[in-house]
Amino acid sequence: MNMQMANPTAKGPIDVQLTPDEALALTGVEFKGNPRIKIEAQRKIRNAFEKTFDFNAESR
Secondary structure, eight states, X not given: OXXXXXXXXXXXXXXXXXXXXXXXXXXXXXXXXXXXXXXXHHHHHHHHHHHHSXXXXXXX
């Protein structure tokens, strides 16, 4: 993701709903039984960024 393409005036918060396990996984806690927890949390955050910022504004 190229952050230069993000809208520099968008300084507000980004809302992402994570389960407690997903939040813990992002802090470095490893879930040996389900390693996809961290991947799912990262996907949710990436999707929230894509909805909040217009990453294609420079290509128009």
